[in-house]
Amino acid sequence: MAQLDISSSAISIPTLLIVNRYFDEVTSNIRERPMPWEGYQRASLITEQELLLLRNYSSRTGLKDQPTAEKYIDLFLILINKLSRMDALQYILVAFDDTIQKFPDTLVYLCQLEVKSEGSPFNTLKRCLGKDDDYLNLKAAKIITDLLNHASPKFVQTFDFTDLLLWLNRQLQSENPNVVDVSVQILQGLLKLRSFRPVFYGKAHLMNIFMGLIQASREGNPQMLYQLLFCLWLLSFEPIISDSLDKQYGVISQLVAIAKGASKEKLTRIVMATLKNLLVTAPGDNLAAMVAVKLLNFCDNLATRKWTDEDILDDIEFIRQELTERFQKLSTWDEYVSEVESGHLSWTPSHQSDAFWKMHASQLAADRGRLLNCLAHALNVPNQDPTVLAVAAHDIGQFVKYYPLGKKMVQDSGAKQKIMELLTHPNADVKYRALVALQVLMSHAWDQ
Template sequence: MLSAEAPLVDTAVLDSNNNDTTINDTPTPAPDTATSSLIEDVTLTIIAHPYLDELADKIRNEPIPWEGYERAGLITADEVAMIQHVENKSSEEITHVMSEHGLYYAGMYLDLMHKLARVDAVQKVLVMIQDMLNEHDERIVLFHQASEGRPGYPFAPFHKALRINDEFIGIQSSKLLALLVCSTKNRDIDIDDFFRWMTFQLQSRNPSLIELNIQILDALFHIPAYRKSFWNTLHAMDSFINVLKKGTSNPQVTYEAVFALWLLTFDEEIAANLNRKYDVIPMLVEIAKSAVKEKIIRVVVATFKNLVEKAPKANLSAMLVAKLLPFTEHLHTRKWSDQEVVNDIDLIQAELQNNFQSLTTFEVYASELETGKLEWSPPHQSENFWQKNAVRLNENDHQLLKMLARLLSSNKTEILAIACHDVGQYAKYAGADGKKYLHDLGAKQRVMELMTHEDQEVRYYALSATQKYFAMSS
């Protein structure tokens, strides 16, 4: 049973031979928190990729002049001796050394990360740390033990390394930070700086780096406080959502990205604002429809469940607009290996059906504006609807009218045509102030520009709206 709200203590996983997301079934339970058995064999993402292994192998074979560093006063003779005792040794030899002296090596590696600045030396230290932890993730605890009484440790040396302009140092330090964070109750006070750094990494053109960073987020988001930290980091969510929107041909990467999103939705504030800011509901519907792996659909469904349970008012209407109800009806007919998926689908379907029956026509229309998913539904074409509701677009400082005005810049012709039509209906029924509001928002000017649009339907409704606008002013 996976508890996404549980603090993961001493459960960090490192496996360089497995690039799939796996989770054990021993998370520390958190009292009075929401739980989910989305995938019973998952608790913490493995942070691994062949690309990272290839970089490490190249660095491992490069000689480093440690004696020269000693003569320069950068490291001590004892440190040189300890390095040479494990450098380029077999895993069996390293295991023997670490079983007796692991705590001393953890302390030395932290010191080296803190005081060294040369790229080749820092790379080598990071590879030695990886060799220390390989198939022995429990040794990560040694870094915490070696940091007792040392303010900022064990996190600070790896934060320092992030400032070095090197791809391997950046991603390997990030991975170790994630493992350190997820293996202690102590919080990394510089996590905001870490997330700012990751924001840029998520914009990389290297898909391997993006996947590794998504895996790191999967690990960090198991800790509730870090979800909010990432959410509040400038441009962090934009970079993350762009990864999802661009899509990938790799089902594993898609799964890892949606898994991170699912973890974020355990936070009520995030669940309430996620779709409003990033329009994720229709995107998730499309991901589930095109998924070839059942686990992708499962994590999408679990995300919808969180959105329904944590923030129903913010999400149910948008789900109806995205046609999630008929999609859940389709999912209900499929065979599932996990009964909890069936339960989640039933819950979502029931909530959507109840919400659909209670929605007024105006709420349906408002949801279309809020999501930007205009279509020729009955409200648009009903004169009675506009007679009753045109002035309601002025409520809350013209919030809905502003949304309608923004849709006049859509890159989709159907949305442009519908938006022009609606502006015309608003101008016709909103009263004497309607003209002024449209002018102030720039909607009048934009509609007039659309009279020369290449699409015939857009031109027609733009002309019609313009005529209604000027008829209103006469």
């Protein structure tokens, strides 16, 4: 994937491009809609001079150069503050954005107005975010995002994102798929701002909505899925985010699953680019999950395929080399620890090796039973994968079998009660592993 200049506070782009047929059609209809500005002037809602400027703009004869464009921008800011009718505000915002599109330097002019505190363009546009009109607040958010991507790093670092976060919270939960689509594209633009990334990530409710959209988009909406993964990729550039992304939201197993079922090459590209970032920015926090999902084996498989995008292969090779080098330094015990810590348990060889348990059972008790508690936690996760439940129950039984004080520690962790509940689990292997573990617990109780 071509690398964006993400080291600066904002990534310089001309303007945010929204690709959505609904959005384009509504914009076109508003642009061509005749507006009764004379009536507004007669009602003293606008001045004669403002009416003259609006007539000139509507005739498309007045917008010829940058100084003229700046005059219209001033006019639009005044009218947004003065008027309240939705049709008028829609027209003004379309004209506002069209002017920016034709004369991108007006974004610089607007940022200068903000610095000079002359009317505060941001505060003016924020007024439209709370309006009861989907198109109006989408257009306002799009313009605000353009402005932020052209503002100075110092300004963006101190910008109050509260209104945008509240807006995203509403829009990402909209029942209108077009509103969600456009909102996600605007989110892509916002996440190009490094200052916005930790603010967005710090809102757990928003992140849960965001991750829910990723899950929902995996079923038949590859373009939306790509846009959401692009947002995730941008988040993964920040070490303070990538060190907890998998722990909080299990993104590594989800990314691998998406790549395995990807119908579009660009989905594989964005997945591998994100995994690469997670490995580079926070290897210590993400290696365990990568071991558990057998990412190295998956990359070996991907490397044998033919790709039209060379960046995919570059990222695959990078991940393969990094994982190979790091795995060579891992012992069997290190691999087991990584797997347990990740929560992605599977039937790797160590679980069913008596020699392994004779040597390492006592280490589950170390650090106040930290690893034992990880196994106990795996039993308590709602809708847990049956394989994870079976492996966790098995390992707890092995711990009790080979560690003399294991029974008491298991009781204290609450795992015994959970294992008893698994006797009624619908999965046959889970029931069997739970029964064996309980037999071990009972026989040790008799011995003691």
